[in-house]
Amino acid sequence: MCLAIPGLVCELISEKRVMVDITGVKREADTSLLDEALEVGDYVLVHTGFIISKLDPEQAKEDLKLWEEILSS
Amino acid sequence: MLTFYLLQRTYLDFDIMSEPAQKYRDKEIVNALINKIKQLTNKIGHKIKIMHVCGTHEHDVVKAGLRSLLPKEIDLIAGPGCPVCVSSAQDVDEVLWIADNYNSTITTFGDMMRVPGSKESLYQAQGRGVDVRVVYGVSDAIKIAEETPEKDLLFFSVGFETTSCVTAAEVIRTNLPNFSIYSSHKVIPPAMELLLQREDIEFQGYLAPGHVSTIIGIKPYVFIPEKYNFPVAIAGFEPVDILMGILSLVKQIDEETPIVDNTYGRWVKHEGNTAALRTMDEAYIVSDARWRGLGVFPMTGHEISDKYAHIDAKKKYDIPELAAVDLQSGCICDEILIGKSKPHQCKLFNKACRPDHPIGACMVSHEGTCNVAATYEEIKWE
Numbered sequence A: 001m002c003l004a005i006p007g008l009v010c011e012l013i014s015e016k017r018v019m020v021d022i023t024g025v026k027r028e029a030d031t032s033l034l035d036e037a038l039e040v041g042d043y044v045l046v047h048t049g050f051i052i053s054k055l056d057p058e059q060a061k062e063d064l065k066l067w068e069e070i071l072s073s
Numbered sequence B: 001m002l003t004f005y006l007l008q009r010t011y012l013d014f015d016i017m018s019e020p021a022q023k024y025r026d027k028e029i030v031n032a033l034i035n036k037i038k039q040l041t042n043k044i045g046h047k048i049k050i051m052h053v054c055g056t057h058e059h060d061v062v063k064a065g066l067r068s069l070l071p072k073e074i075d076l077i078a079g080p081g082c083p084v085c086v087s088s089a090q091d092v093d094e095v096l097w098i099a100d101n102y103n104s105t106i107t108t109f110g111d112m113m114r115v116p117g118s119k120e121s122l123y124q125a126q127g128r129g130v131d132v133r134v135v136y137g138v139s140d141a142i143k144i145a146e147e148t149p150e151k152d153l154l155f156f157s158v159g160f161e162t163t164s165c166v167t168a169a170e171v172i173r174t175n176l177p178n179f180s181i182y183s184s185h186k187v188i189p190p191a192m193e194l195l196l197q198r199e200d201i202e203f204q205g206y207l208a209p210g211h212v213s214t215i216i217g218i219k220p221y222v223f224i225p226e227k228y229n230f231p232v233a234i235a236g237f238e239p240v241d242i243l244m245g246i247l248s249l250v251k252q253i254d255e256e257t258p259i260v261d262n263t264y265g266r267w268v269k270h271e272g273n274t275a276a277l278r279t280m281d282e283a284y285i286v287s288d289a290r291w292r293g294l295g296v297f298p299m300t301g302h303e304i305s306d307k308y309a310h311i312d313a314k315k316k317y318d319i320p321e322l323a324a325v326d327l328q329s330g331c332i333c334d335e336i337l338i339g340k341s342k343p344h345q346c347k348l349f350n351k352a353c354r355p356d357h358p359i360g361a362c363m364v365s366h367e368g369t370c371n372v373a374a375t376y377e378e379i380k381w382e
């Protein structure tokens, strides 16, 4: 129920709406619940038609660093 | 060999920050994490019980077969993480009372359809002619209300913060005379505190729900290590995410340094989702809430604030006091919901109570602990 699905912003429609590509299926999503601005190419989490989070690419890179530590230790 | 592998991995990973990513299911990393967890549990030398409070975690843990990969010292138990399962029969009864007395159309999430009320579920009521419609979310319910102004329509809203913030956005901006919202929202951190205070359940760490945390951030959990000296790890849902969370908890237990560790930082910001939090603050007040079979927990719900009374079904209709029955005879959902019992300990499990014929709420949703246990045999990885 609290499942939110990751997708890729592929089009900015209006101030409060964007198009998100969720594994090949395009869906409109509402951005009213997001303070950050979105651009095409941002990864976002969508829950019941609303974007609830934007991926932090720097943090995703941190994940990779951590894995390498784990793999090499 | 390892160097080559690492080089290859680094090279491959530079072109993506992608989600959903196979890499969070990478077998090599899963194995490395399991080994790390094993080393630490050996060192700790006693059983470790970890509770998650998220139906999606239960679903994904079982789907990925993680319990069979983890060392036997780790017991991963499911807490009250399925918002559908924890909603009380009284809420279903009241929604049906409104439909019966005001000829209202009920809209709600698919998962709510079979949740037992005291006498019947919405699905059963549909069979006797009540107009019940499944929607993807509150916005779709509003669309139906706009298209049928002659019909009185109600949205039965359940969920933790991930879902209730979406409903909040519509509470603030919607004003239709024929539309209202019945709120059965729950707030998770105070419920986590109540479980820590119970003496009949014992566990050593909380795996906190990733998607709820994208909304609420880190702060609402901080009292758990500070006041209870108890570890928390926020975790995502892919196998690597879940294991990262478990590894963090085992580390915290070993080092006796409980904190709130955010292992889902690519999606969960320290401050959470500020726009969603503002919207919820505006739309709701924190209230007491009824949890199925467990009674009323103080300050664990979100009711619509008086400012938006026009959209609050509980204020729009004069609902009488109804005597509700949360648990049908034999159902131990109350114990399942707090991780005190496991599904196979219920004598109705997979006999009278099955996914196609649920008797208790935990058998209804895909995220309900009994439903997950009945649907998947835990998959073993080769």
Ligand code: SF4
Pocket: B330, B331, B332, B333, B336, B343, B346, B347, B348, B349, B350, B353, B354, B358, B359, B360, B361, B362, B363, B370
């Ligand atoms: S198996 Fe069915 S009756 Fe038993 S606890 Fe689970 S939901 Fe309730």
